[in-house]
Amino acid sequence: MESTTGSPYTRFVALGDSQTEGIGDPDDNGGHRGWADRFADLLGVANPGLRYANLAVRGRRAAQIRAQQLAPAVALRPDLVTVMAGMNDIIRPRFDPAELLADLAAMFAELTATGARVVTFTYPDIGTVAPFVRLLSPRVRALNAQLRELAARHGATLIDFEPVAATTHPRVWAEDRLHLSPLGHDLVARAMAGTLEVPGADQTWRDPLPPVHRTLTEVVATELRWTTAHMFPWAVRRLRGISSSTGITAKRPDLRPVFT
Structure with missing residues (x-):
């Protein structure tokens, strides 16, 4: 049933990996909030009857999202669904772009066939975020180009973060x-709200942020600390076959009211 307060969406389901699960955005209860939760709150203000499920699990690659989250998502009969997938594929040494694109295309096709509005995203250049992994930048740009094409082909809404x-x-x-x-996470939530024209939303998520000025010495020191504290431990876990998702299940597997 369509909302009388300006939003046509009543059943929102989010698929994906750690970004959609909300890692990096702690809540007040030892868990994670994240952009999908934040967006659900914004959408819920426009439609207090909104129900929301989040099937995302950290560490999942596109094939795993397709195998483990797609069917449960379809079964929930959403009228709005988001798919954020691919970054865990790109950062793996054994990266198969054809497999990744096939999994993304299959998810877009099945979800749009239900009549739901499907939203997906391009990615920022991670080589700019972490210069020591700049060799991965061509993979990101190639994936973004393919995501634009896939979204257009399947009638999905694309939020283009790259530019x-x-x-x-x-x-x-x-x-x-x-x-x-x-x-x-707040930026992504506001991008969703602005793109879907949620009442009260705007396009300020596109506004530039104040620049951070650092000397070359500070940049090098920062990169070395990041490499030691984060990149090397991540690489060691991959070599040992240790997954961040071991024992983790979807935090919100069922459609529940956003506000109770």
Whole structure:
């Protein structure tokens, strides 16, 4: 049933990995909030009857999201669904772009066939966020180009973060630079609200953030600290086959009211 307060969406389901789960944005109860929760709150103000499910699990690659989250999402019969997937594929040494695109295309096709509005996203250049991984920048740009094409082909709504300078601002990223900070999660939530024209939303998420001025010495020192504290431990976990998602399940597997 369509809302009488300006939003046509009553059943919102989010699919994805750690970004959609909300890692980097702690709540007050030992868990994680994240952009999807924040957006659900904004949408819920426009439609107090909104119900929301979040199936995302950290560490998941696109094939795992397709295998584990797609069918449960379809079964929930959403009228709005988001798919944020692919970054965990890109950062793996054994990256198969054809497999990634096939999984994304399959998810877009099945979800749009239900009649739901499907929203997906391009990614900021992670080589700008973390210069030591700049070799991965071509993968990100290639994926973004394919995401634009896939979204157009399947009638999905695309939020194009790549050209938005604010998305690579240091304050938008958590200390590990793999996950968004609370400010970054807020930016994505406002981008969703602005794109879907949620009542009261605007386009300020596109506005540039104040520049951070650092000397070359400070930049090098920061990069070395990040490499030691975050990149090397991450690489070691990958080599040992240790997954961040071990024992983790979806935090909100069922459609529940946003406000009770």
